[in-house]
Amino acid sequence: MATTPPRAEAVLLLRLAGPLQAWGDRSTFNRRETRPTPTKSGVIGLLAAAAGRARQDPVDDLSHLGLGIRVDQPGSLLRDYHTVSDYRGTPLPQAGVSAKGIQKPTSPAKHTHVTTRYYLQDAVFLAAVAGPGELLDGLQHAVRNPAFPLALGRRSCPPTQPLCLGIRDTDTETALRETPWQVSRQARERYAARWRREHGAARSAVPATVPCPVTLDDPEGPDVLNDVPLSFDPLRRSFADRRVRHDWFSVPTGFPGRPGSGTPDSPEDATGHDPFALLGW
Numbered sequence: 023m024a025t026t027p028p029r030a031e032a033v034l035l036l037r038l039a040g041p042l043q044a045w046g047d048r049s050t051f052n053r054r055e056t057r058p059t060p061t062k063s064g065v066i067g068l069l070a071a072a073a074g075r076a077r078q079d080p081v082d083d084l085s086h087l088g089l090g091i092r093v094d095q096p097g098s099l100l101r102d103y104h105t106v107s108d109y110r111g112t113p114l115p116q117a118g119v120s121a122k123g124i125q126k127p128t129s130p131a132k133h134t135h136v137t138t139r140y141y142l143q144d145a146v147f148l149a150a151v152a153g154p155g156e157l158l159d160g161l162q163h164a165v166r167n168p169a170f171p172l173a174l175g176r177r178s179c180p181p182t183q184p185l186c187l188g189i190r191d192t193d194t195e196t197a198l199r200e201t202p203w204q205v206s207r208q209a210r211e212r213y214a215a216r217w218r219r220e221h222g223a224a225r226s227a228v229p230a231t232v233p234c235p236v237t238l239d240d241p242e243g244p245d246v247l248n249d250v251p252l253s254f255d256p257l258r259r260s261f262a263d264r265r266v267r268h269d270w271f272s273v274p275t276g277f278p279g280r281p282g283s284g285t286p287d288s289p290e291d292a293t294g295h296d297p298f299a300l301l302g303w
Contacts, residue, residue, distance in 0.1 A: 032155040033197040034162055035187035036065070037204050038147040042100070044140065044176040047249045047261075052137040056099075056175070059091050059237060061249040063261060064175040065149050069161050070254070074169030077254040085250050085262075088152035090194040090238045092271065094204045097145025104137040123257060141179070146204050148187075150194045158189055194238060195271075202276030203232055210275060231272040243267035 044056040045064045066084045075081065108114055113131035120126055151158065165172070165186045173179050190197045203210065217229045243265040250262040 030155055030191070031152060031193070032158050033190045033192060033194055034151040034153075034158040034165075035190060035197060035201060036068075036149040036151065036165070037184060037187055038065075038149055038174055038181065039095075039145070039204065040174050040179055040181045042141040042143055042176075042179045043097070043145055043147075043174040044142065044179055046175065047247070052135060054137070054139040054176075056140045056142055058096065058142070059093060060147055060149060060175065062089050062247070062264065063249045063251040065089060065151065066251050067254060068172055068174075069151070069165070071170040071172055072164035072168040073161065074164070077256060081251055081254065083157065085252065086153070087157075088150075088194055088239045090150040090152070090198050090236060092148040092150070092198045092201075092273070093145075093235045094148055094273075095144065095146035095209060097142040100141040100143045102139040102141060104135075104139065106135040106137060107133055119257070141176075146206075148198065148201060148204050150197045152194045155189070155191070162186060162189055198236055198238075199271050199273065202274045203234070210277070213275070214277070228277040229275050230277075232275050233270050234273045236269050236271050237266050238269065239264060240267040241265055 038060055043060070044054070045059065045061045046055050047057055047061050047063070048055060062085075066081060066087070069084055070079070070081055106114065111133070113127040113129075114133060114135055115125035116128045118126050151161070171177070172181055172185065174181050187201065190201075192200075205213075213232060214228045217223070218225065218227055221227075245266050245268065246263050247266055248261050248263050250264050252260040252262055
């Protein structure tokens with residue numbers, strides 16, 4: 023009896039965009055930072071939540087997936103200042119927990135916490151998750167039908183649509199080079215206007231490509247990131263290192279009549295929803 027050969031390696035594309043994102047890899051206690059690009063633990067956490075996995079469930083199969091991140095719009099850094107108090111006069115809990123997993127009270131007692139949280143605002147990234155095609159098929163279905171609410175690194179940062187751009191039967195670099203720029207129509211028009219001024223081009227001219235920074239998993243890469251999740255269990259959170267390299271890709275701008283423009287004017291146009299339109303961004 024003939025057997026169906028296993029599906030080859032493929033790439034799942036995720037468009038990570040929203041009013042706020044937060045990708046912390048050293049966030050502890052009262053200072054919650056964000057990296058300038060999505061972490062692997064954040065992307066794997068989003069996929070695990072979509073698949074309905076609890077924090078204590080293993081994520082070995084997801085941690086072995088390859089990852090490439092393209093920065094389509096870097097956004098800007100937002101600092102959010104908090105004070106947190108318990109109106110009942112009860113000492114606030116600290117970050118540490120007891121052997122039973124119960125949060126300990128602060129000692130000496132504190133009644134007001136000052137916390138600082140950082141976010142990326144108005145950023146757009148393209149994440150290319152590489153791995154076995156069958157596993158990515160399941161993850162694609164999960165992202166489009168998530169078991170738990172999805173977030174961009176922090177629960178207060180929901181993604182805008184479209185989040186899932188589908189699966190490509192190619193490698194990570196090709197997928198990141200060929201997928202059109204994922205910014206809003208207004209951002210693309212601003213880039214085209216600046217490009218025309220710098221090149222003295224005609225008013226109707228539009229650029230074919232735009233340079234975008236990328237970060238790719240690479241065993242020979244010069245940089246090391248400690249963001250590969252081994253466990254999301256709150257009592258046993260642990261991460262491993264990965265080597266990456268940084269590069270710049272020329273990406274199709276997606277203007278009509280240009281290569282890679284076989285999509286609507288902007289991703290928001292595909293859903294009829296642009297949360298920044300009223301702000302003129």
